[in-house]
Amino acid sequence: MVNDYKSENDQIIMRQDNRLIVPDQPTIPYIEGDGIGADIWRAAKSVLNHAVEKAYHGKRAIRWKEVLAGEKAVKLLGTGLPDETLQAFRTYLVGMKGPMGTPVGGGARSLNVALRKELDLYVCQRPVRWFKGLPAPVIHPEYVDMVIFRENTEDVYAGIEFELGSDDNSRFSDLLRENFPSQFAKVRFPNTTSFGIKPISNEGSSRLVISAIRWALQNRRKSVTLMHKGNIMKFTEGGFRKWGYAAAEAAFGDRVFTQMQWERIKTDQGEDAANQAKQAALSAGKMFVRDMIADAVFEAVLTRPQEFDVIATPNLNGDYLSDALAAQVGGVGIAPGANLNDDTGAAVFEATHGTAPLFANTNKANPSSLILSGEMMLRYLGWQEAADLVIRGLEGALAARTVTFDIHRLIPDATLVSTDGFGEAMIKAM
Numbered sequence: 001m002v003n004d005y006k007s008e009n010d011q012i013i014m015r016q017d018n019r020l021i022v023p024d025q026p027t028i029p030y031i032e033g034d035g036i037g038a039d040i041w042r043a044a045k046s047v048l049n050h051a052v053e054k055a056y057h058g059k060r061a062i063r064w065k066e067v068l069a070g071e072k073a074v075k076l077l078g079t080g081l082p083d084e085t086l087q088a089f090r091t092y093l094v095g096m097k098g099p100m101g102t103p104v105g106g107g108a109r110s111l112n113v114a115l116r117k118e119l120d121l122y123v124c125q126r127p128v129r130w131f132k133g134l135p136a137p138v139i140h141p142e143y144v145d146m147v148i149f150r151e152n153t154e155d156v157y158a159g160i161e162f163e164l165g166s167d168d169n170s171r172f173s174d175l176l177r178e179n180f181p182s183q184f185a186k187v188r189f190p191n192t193t194s195f196g197i198k199p200i201s202n203e204g205s206s207r208l209v210i211s212a213i214r215w216a217l218q219n220r221r222k223s224v225t226l227m228h229k230g231n232i233m234k235f236t237e238g239g240f241r242k243w244g245y246a247a248a249e250a251a252f253g254d255r256v257f258t259q260m261q262w263e264r265i266k267t268d269q270g271e272d273a274a275n276q277a278k279q280a281a282l283s284a285g286k287m288f289v290r291d292m293i294a295d296a297v298f299e300a301v302l303t304r305p306q307e308f309d310v311i312a313t314p315n316l317n318g319d320y321l322s323d324a325l326a327a328q329v330g331g332v333g334i335a336p337g338a339n340l341n342d343d344t345g346a347a348v349f350e351a352t353h354g355t356a357p358l359f360a361n362t363n364k365a366n367p368s369s370l371i372l373s374g375e376m377m378l379r380y381l382g383w384q385e386a387a388d389l390v391i392r393g394l395e396g397a398l399a400a401r402t403v404t405f406d407i408h409r410l411i412p413d414a415t416l417v418s419t420d421g422f423g424e425a426m427i428k429a430m
């Protein structure tokens, strides 16, 4: 996706042929975030700047541009997500963010979700892998090397909900009773129910699955699993599966073999023929695309993680799975993420954890998630050398047994360091 053509100024742009054009000194807007945001940003900026400087000796550099969102924006500008912030992400195409708090129950909707929607960042990409030296609750954490592609704009996160007691809820309840009586009859306690809608579309599912397969092929991964709950939610999650397979076969028919193809051959010609066709396709270098029910995925990623590679899934499943997998390899303090739009090139890289309010401004939090999100960004820009240095720094810091408190709780004989101290240990190890 990246080439060496230089754009004139400090803006990253996407060419019509989907190539990203990255100047040597791009401006990268970033949101510091709430809670531990200020602490982890201090460490992250110094680690990322050091990696870029060490890799390119001044030829390349990031021009960081702080933009406001969350509590800081509310305090200074009276709004959680100012237009200037959205405009900066649109102008510069690639940015980063720290965590932002979201109220549970009533109140404002999530700023994180609003940002993803405004920029149509429909892919939430979350790689999960283990680094030597991290404590893990499983015997073989090194078997975990997966990349989750979570749909980011639909599903229950679209936020269509009606609160019990509100006019909207009554009107929605009436509409359901009058127009869909057999569906309404399934509601167990109709007078005390809040309603929610789960929209999942063919377009939304297809573009997410296409992104996941494209990335898997580009990165020579061995399989893509469509994770869904289509046995219960037949037309939403089941639709994701059906449309996902159709998109896979239409867009990559010459490069993938799907479980759906296997089923069709089995029905027409029997199981032996289906197995032979699959074997022939895989021997010819095609990648396997299969599907699995969400609950079975949770069991299988724990007991046989080596059988999973890229996982594409609707929003809520992906939310649960990414934290569960992160726990398998050392916790949310170390799990990075990116929100992307494959068509426009827009990308916002972010720590997957929240604001950890108990640890705000204590200089204790683990900055690894944000730093590894920055590492993903460097690779996205095509700055592989700097990204490799970040990984080397993390591996070195862990090999020296320097850890922040979240990891120290699990390996108390390691050396406990602050957020800043961990950044310094990484820089020392680069």
Ligand code: NAD
Residues within 6 Å of the ligand: 036, 040, 098, 099, 100, 101, 102, 103, 112, 332, 333, 350, 351, 352, 353, 354, 355, 356, 357, 358, 359, 364, 365, 366, 367, 368, 369, 406
């Ligand atoms: P959280 O991720 O903030 O915290 C969960 C647990 O992990 C806590 O024990 C916390 O102390 C710990 N933790 C998180 N990050 C850590 C780090 N870097 N180092 C060490 N320990 C860390 O989740 P929560 O408590 O459920 O949510 C707090 C707030 O964050 C909520 O308002 C929530 O909506 C928001 N949130 C934001 C994002 C985001 O910005 N993308 C994601 C998740 C939650």
